[in-house]
Amino acid sequence: MDEHTQQHYHNVTFKDIIQQVCRDFGINYVWYDQMCIDQNDPEERRREIQRMYDIYKNANCTIALIPELCVKQSLYSQNIKSNIGEIMNAAWSKRMWTLEEALVSNQLLFVGQNSHVWFDTIQECASARHSESDHFLLSLCKRPVRWNASTTLWHAHRRTSTREHDRVFALANLFSWIKDDPEFSFSDEQDITELKIHFYRLLAKVDLSVLCFGCPEYEDAIEAAQHNDTSLPSWTGVAGRHVPQFLPHSDELPETSFKDYSIVSNKIVVNCTCTYISLQGEPLLDQQNLEGLSFLPVSDQHQDSSKERSRAYGLKTTHLFSEKVKRPWAPLLEPQYDSMSFLSLTEECTECIILSGIPFNTDVPNYQFYPVVRQDGDHYKSIGLCFACLDDSDKVAQELTIE
Numbered sequence: 001m002d003e004h005t006q007q008h009y010h011n012v013t014f015k016d017i018i019q020q021v022c023r024d025f026g027i028n029y030v031w032y033d034q035m036c037i038d039q040n041d042p043e044e045r046r047r048e049i050q051r052m053y054d055i056y057k058n059a060n061c062t063i064a065l066i067p068e069l070c071v072k073q074s075l076y077s078q079n080i081k082s083n084i085g086e087i088m089n090a091a092w093s094k095r096m097w098t099l100e101e102a103l104v105s106n107q108l109l110f111v112g113q114n115s116h117v118w119f120d121t122i123q124e125c126a127s128a129r130h131s132e133s134d135h136f137l138l139s140l141c142k143r144p145v146r147w148n149a150s151t152t153l154w155h156a157h158r159r160t161s162t163r164e165h166d167r168v169f170a171l172a173n174l175f176s177w178i179k180d181d182p183e184f185s186f187s188d189e190q191d192i193t194e195l196k197i198h199f200y201r202l203l204a205k206v207d208l209s210v211l212c213f214g215c216p217e218y219e220d221a222i223e224a225a226q227h228n229d230t231s232l233p234s235w236t237g238v239a240g241r242h243v244p245q246f247l248p249h250s251d252e253l254p255e256t257s258f259k260d261y262s263i264v265s266n267k268i269v270v271n272c273t274c275t276y277i278s279l280q281g282e283p284l285l286d287q288q289n290l291e292g293l294s295f296l297p298v299s300d301q302h303q304d305s306s307k308e309r310s311r312a313y314g315l316k317t318t319h320l321f322s323e324k325v326k327r328p329w330a331p332l333l334e335p336q337y338d339s340m341s342f343l344s345l346t347e348e349c350t351e352c353i354i355l356s357g358i359p360f361n362t363d364v365p366n367y368q369f370y371p372v373v374r375q376d377g378d379h380y381k382s383i384g385l386c387f388a389c390l391d392d393s394d395k396v397a398q399e400l401t402i403e
Contacts, residue, residue: 021063021111031055033097046186053104053173062105064098066090069112084122088136096161096170102140103147103155103174119143135314139245146245147174148253150209153237154244154314157223164192168199178202193231197266200236205263211371212254212360213237214315214344214384233266234382235402240346243313243385246363254369258358260397267379268402272357273395277386279319279343279350295319295343310344310387312363319343321388345384349374354386357397362387379403 015035022030037048056062068090071083087110092098102108108119119141126134126141136158139151152174161167165188172178172186181202185195204210216223223241232238243254261270279295298317310317321341345352352374359368369387373380379401 017065017111018063021109025061025109027061031059042188046188049169049173049186050179052100053179056101056104057106059105061107061109062101064092064101064108064110066092066110066112069110069115069117071112071115084117084125084137085134087122093136094159096156096159096167099152099155099159100170100173103145103152106143108141135244142251146251146253148209148255149175149203149207150212150242150254151245153210153213154242157226157241158220163188165190165195168192168195172199175203175206177206196232200232201263201266204235204268208256208258208261208358209243209254209360210237211235211268211358211382212243212369212385213240213346213382214243214310214313215318215346216241217310217314217316233268233403235268237382240344240384241314243315243360243369246312250363252361252363254360254362256358256360264401266403269399270355270358270402271397271399272355273397274400275354275356275390275395277352277354279352295321298342310342313344315344315385317342318345318384341386341388343372343384343386345372347383349383351375352383353380353400354388354390355400356390356395359390373400373402376403 018030018032021027033048033052038044066087068086069083070086087093110117110119110122120143122137123141123143126138136155139147139155152171156167156171159167161170169186172184178184178199184198184202200210219241226238229238246252246254258270258272260272261268263269277295279297297319319342352372355371355373358371360370362368367387367389369385370390371382372384372386374383375381380403382402
């Protein structure tokens with residue numbers, strides 16, 4: 001940088017940037033968490049954390065400072081769009097508290113080193129492309145925002161928090177039935193494990209999409225660290241990756257009409273039809289003497305046939321449906337693989353159960369996914385999803401306890 005160029009630059013503080021943005025856009029009042037919350041006053045901090053949803057919801061605009069966003073001025077018109085992917089890699093996108101401001105705010109303005117971009121511009125750019133960063137940004141910037149447990153946890157597992165209590169508080173603020181529950185406390189003094197289980201229990205009581213998770217196609221260090229949390233029940237999806245909103249193809253969320261379940265302590269008790277499956281090539285007979293299904297592990301040569309479908313949800317295909325059939329009057333046939341029916345499991349096992357009575361919609365008509373569990377002693381453990389179209393009309397519901 002030459003001497004002439006240097007004289008046009010000077011160091012500014014965070015406060016200077018906010019004041020300048022307010023002047024440029026005619027903003028009279030600004031709320032800035034680090035200045036408006038006394039972090040050394042526990043009572044004020046607790047009170048203000050509970051108000052943050054209303055603050056963001058009622059604000060005209062939320063400003064997100066993204067120092068990683070830098071555009072070459074000579075190519076501004078081309079680069080502002082090509083550089084929006086930097087937002088996904090920015091520190092702002094990895095902090096737990098910023099998830100609340102992203103999902104709740106009416107408008108988002110991203111301010112970089114030498115440029116700014118509005119949320120609707122990002123929505124327009126991301127809608128035309130199909131990378132994971134575009135999916136991530138579109139899910140945050142599309143208005144009106146729609147989210148459920150599965151989509152919110154998909155975002156949350158990519159973010160960090162200095163304090164574990166803050167992670168739970170930030171998530172709780174996104175669900176009105178949790179933050180307004182008189183039994184849910186925003187106190188830092190409560191046991192963190194009990195707080196997390198209480199949050200998930202309240203979440204699953206209303207939204208069963210917490211079960212919508214599978215094996216990540218890949219995971220970064222942030223996700224991997226959270227998978228090591230053994231204090232949580234398996235049904236929270238802590239061992240896998242949740243399924244997000246079906247963008248850009250559809251605004252729909254993974255949802256189910258199934259309601260025959262209850263939350264007891266840290267367990268989910270479901271009463272639904274089940275399909276027993278083998279992961280060793282030979283179909284199982286389920287407890288009702290109905291023929292089950294057979295899936296085989298995915299090998300390198302088969303991966304291409306299903307990876308496009310599973311990648312749409314950020315998941316890895318671990319097993320493909322095998323149509324290998326053994327009949328008394330015919331020799332054992334070579335397995336035939338159906339790439340539209342596959343499993344995404346977070347752990348290895350030889351037998352498991354598809355909760356075929358709990359179908360979740362997908363972005364493909366007449367195609368659904370179902371939670372998968374395996375027996376673990378006297379209870380069952382959630383281990384992923386089955387993507388298929390199953391007919392369980394001739395089956396009787398069973399009661400299973402998932403821990």
